[in-house]
Amino acid sequence: MNLLKQLGASLRTYEGQKTLWGMIFLAPWLLGFVFFFLVPFSMSLQYSFSNIEPGTDGINITFVGFANFIEAFTVNTNFNRQMLESILNIVINVPLIIIFSLFLAVILNQKFFGRSFARSIFFLPVILASGVILNLESTSLVQEINQQNAANGGLANALGSFELQRIMLRAGVNEYIVLYLTGAVERIYEIVSQSGVQILIFLAGIQTISPQLYEVSKIEGATGYEAFWKITLPMVSPLILVNVVYTIIDSFSRAPVTDLIMSVGFDNFNFGLSSAMAWIYFLSIMLILLLGTYTISKKVFYQE
Known part of the structure; x- marks a missing residue:
């Protein structure tokens, strides 16, 4: 009582x-x-340490220890290659997507003619990523169009990246930074197509910032550049953490290695090996999430 x-x-x-x-x-x-x-979730963990075979009485589950994990790392070389490529793409794409989304959100927050139309244009890739459009992409006509665009645009992107690389190297920019930025030029379609939700989140956060803060900064003589670094960026820093987590998880689900894991399980009916691959990939993504959130959370500003 x-x-x-x-x-x-x-x-x-x-x-x-x-x-x-x-x-x-x-x-x-x-x-x-x-x-x-x-x-x-618990069944997949059990399957990853087991050999699963159909029997007269149903499914026979035999404990095999770490045999599936060893096979995933040593026998199935495609898994190692695709997992490393997927993790590398996540590490490269996430900062580019966050920077691009924040930059676009700041621009789309300004008052100009056709602002609503411009916002819908940048959110359009999210709609195009729906199931109906993805099914259309599997048709031969759309595939042929995409291949032609990739062939024509790939050459143009390569020439543009080479010219940009040459200019920045002459300007004395660090070689690693140059390679990263030229790689971003080649990934521009991938970056734009995965930035719709992040732009909306940043845009909503920017619109919650009190206009009086910007008015005071103008009275004090601050430029727009200073207002961004001293007001906008600290106020939206919690949303940077949210968008980093969302982008990592979204990239995790889009990676080609997930198709390989599903193919091993549902096409080859090797659910033990498929579950082991899934857990290896899951743990690697969790490690990236923990490192990312731990690093960014130290720089997050929370207004009390």
């Missing part, structure tokens, strides 16, 4: 009400995690 009274008293406080509403908003996710994710 006393416990119920203490619980009722705590819920009447402001902190208690925030906790209650937080649990209410989290309840759908928690229920979905327990009933739709936790069971297959």
Whole structure:
């Protein structure tokens, strides 16, 4: 009885009400995690240490230890190559997507004619990434068009990247920075197509910044460049962390190695090896997430 009274008293406080509403908003996710994710998650871990074969009584699961993990690393060379390529693409693309999204969000926040149309243009790749459009891309006509565009645009991008590389090297820019920036030019389509949601998140965050802060900065003589580094960037820094996590997870689901994992499981019916590959890739992405969030969270500014 006393416990119920203490619980009722705590819920009447402001902190208690925030906790209650937080649990209410989290309840759908928690229920979905327990009933739709936790069971297959634990089964995949069991399968990764087992050999699965069909039998007369159903599926026979035999414990084999780390044999599937050893096979994934030593026998299936395609997995090693595609996993390293996917992780490298994530490490390269995530900073480019975040910088591009923040830059576009700052521009789209300005007042100019056709601003709503411009915002919809940059969110269009998110719509084009839907299931219907992806199915259309599997048709022979669309594939032929994409191949022709890749052949023509690939040569143009290569020439443009070579010219940009030559100019920056002559200007004395570090070689590693030059290679990174020229690589960004070659990845421009990939960067733009994966930046729609991040632009919206940054745009929503910028619009919550009080205009009085910018008015005061102008009175004090601050330039637009200084206002961005001293006001805009610190105020949207929590959203940088959100977008980094979202972009890593989004890149994780788009990577070609996921198709290889599904092919091993559902085409070759080797669910043990497929589960081991999935866990290796999952742990590598978790490591990238932990390093990224730990590094960025130290620089995040929270306005109290």
